[in-house]
Amino acid sequence: MNERWSVDDVWALSPDASSTKGALKIARPASWPTRGWRAGPDGGVAAVWGECEGSGAKRYQAAVDLVGENAPASKCSCPSRKFPCKHALAVLYLWATGEVDGPDDGPAWVGEWLESRAARARGRSQKPAEQSRQATKQADRTAREREELVASGLEELELWLTDQVEAGLAEAPRRKREHWTRMGQRLVDAKASGAAGRVNALAPLTALETDWPDRMLEEFALLRLLINGYRNGRDLPERTRAAVRERIGFGLRSEEVLRTGERVRDRWRVLAKRDSTDNEAKLTTRRLWLRGEHSGRTALSLTFAAANEAPKPALRPGTVHDAEVAFYPNGYRATIAETHGGGDAGPPGGGSVTEALGHYAEVLAVDPWLDAWPVVLADVRVARDPEWALVDDTGAALPLHTAECPPWTLLAVTGGGPATVAAEWTPWGTRSLTVWGEDRTAMSL
Template sequence: MAKPASWPESGTVAAPEGATSAVWGACKGSGAKPYLAAVHLDGAGGPAYKCSCPSRKIPCKHVLALLVLWAQEGVHTREEHPEWVGNWLSGRVERRKKAEESTAAPADPKRAAATLKAREEAVESGMRELRLWLDDQIEAGLAEAPKHGYGHWDRMAKRLVDAKAGAAASAVAALPAAIRSAHWPEALLERLSLLHLLVSAHEAGDALDAPTRAAVRARIGIAVKAGEVLSEGERVRDTWRVLGLRDAPTEDGQMTARRVWLHGEKSGRTALFLSFARLQEGPRAPFRAGTEVEAEFAFYPDGHRIVPVADTAARTASPPEGTTVAEALDVCAAALAADPWRDTWPVVLAGAAPAHDGRWYMATADGAALPLDTDAPWTLLAVTGGHPCTVAAEWSPRDGLTPMTVWDREGRVHPL
């Protein structure tokens, strides 16, 4: 498709400084009308894509073919472009301008305080209702849970959405998944208990320490904007080693979340960079496994999630210092003590190798092992060859160990 014959019409749009601002084209398709594709190259936050084809992939094959053709110098600058291209580009510029104006506009302190008060009251009401609902589930008995349809759980979840407690709503909506598991009574009781603990922690309010209080608010769904973190959050400058990254769907299944774990060389801090994208797209992150960056991070109130203060330059790093299984579990236990609702935490194991004993494990020379979250770790086996290595992974008490990065015996890095 990336050949001139497939594109009867194509062209580029020049920016005021002369660089290429956008690429557009009309591609021959199976129907009578061509597919109209365009790429805004200097869009805020990265390129933006548009195509009239019905594909749900973004970017679609027509956009990719157009970019390949342009990279091969098969698309030439034209002084004029079709009306649909101009409308799309001007609309994007206008939306960006409005967003910048709204960000720059000073906030009304009284209005902001009133909005915050209304939000807190709505959340408090929702959490009180959640406590009553949880009591009802226990009084009715767990044996009744499989008899309920999805509407039983969705009604409470929707009530929490109305109460501005979106994260708590997602936790309620995920309860039917626990009922479908093999040991569903234990799984359901565990999740109901964590929700009960969340309600109790919210009621405790300022009696909690600051990091745990921040974790509670995040688990309820009271978000802190990145701008607030940059202006008010704790800042730490350090050499940050990128341990690894992992993509996973969000609880509602609507988006993909990318978790990137970093470790500070001097501070000893664990940092988490989160990015999100629609299911058809890949989340972006300015970090690559096996590298290190000299950077300053602004930390969210929970003490782990970060916002990079400025662009950073990465360099190749040596393998990180690993720990034993017992030491790794101690670190995870400390993280869970501050945030009992956390389901993953990064660990780095030294001298660990895949082992099989009914199921797959990562085992160390002292005989300790952690179960893997997969029954077929073929990529891990291929990379390690069964030999001991340094492994950075996510540990979940519920799901097991998910390797993210492996450093082999020669110190070479292998992102998984």
């Protein structure tokens, strides 16, 4: 039986961020007056279908085959060249959130499409060995074509970066937003959605009051490093190569990670949680930082949900869980495979500022594009001299990112005294996320 997908599974199929955003805009029951799911021979969900009202007189017909050959496979009557398109993603999202009823075979076009897929599969199944060879060749060809597209897009990005530097940064504040997003769209077309996101993020940098030229040059350098990393991937360590490909946009579905990823069972401490909402995309992102008590490994659970929903997993900072996690190839992002119970825990073992920065440097050597990493600091105080910072008993300090995390709650909990703090260290300062006060209980900030 095909289990109902999670929202994360749906977004893992999205070819790029613009498709996710477009899907969320139309993923409303009112936009899909006709929708349903078809049952397979075992009674499970074999396909999801729907008809979406658009700007024209005819509705867009979208369907997703969940069990057929090369599933999931999608069909839509819209003119998009993306697979799956936003309509297919939207009807999957509605199913994942319980807004699609069934079983319902639906209109004739649904059955005709599924039967045509099944007929092609039957024809190929007559020659299994040949079919296997053909499928392998097709997969190899598809992968090779994508690699060529990505290489072409990164080559164009390299020329574009050269043009920006030669034109001078003085022109940057006068550039319209389309100047940056145009290059981002070309990268999306080249199947390099991760790189596209970094380019699109350049647009708002010039609005910063200070140090925007330094920030922009830093981003230019990281993009150039990403290009070089892709070209020299065979010579890179395995985890760095995985980080490069993930930053470019070669993603993995959580199902694949659960099937093939490195698994580690441990008592996982929940150090910190950070939810951030993109109001434009109506998407909430949850970063959950875990640390294994026995393995010492750090794990990042990164999940997504619609803006009005709470992402999963709902693990609370300050708790510890006997769980098994499956790691992505980059060695730190993970998905939680199984949990075997948990409960409250005291403060985790923390270190000094120097130790935290040393660990961050080690991780940054593997993934230079990392923009946040958890640090646990023991016996630190909140101080201001002249900027707000966390100061340990040696006098070493980490500046606070006060624009996102003002220090007032942290000061109120600690009373200015020493405490254990879990935070995210970023290039722009420290985001304090969890503090353990005198009673040794955790409080999220």
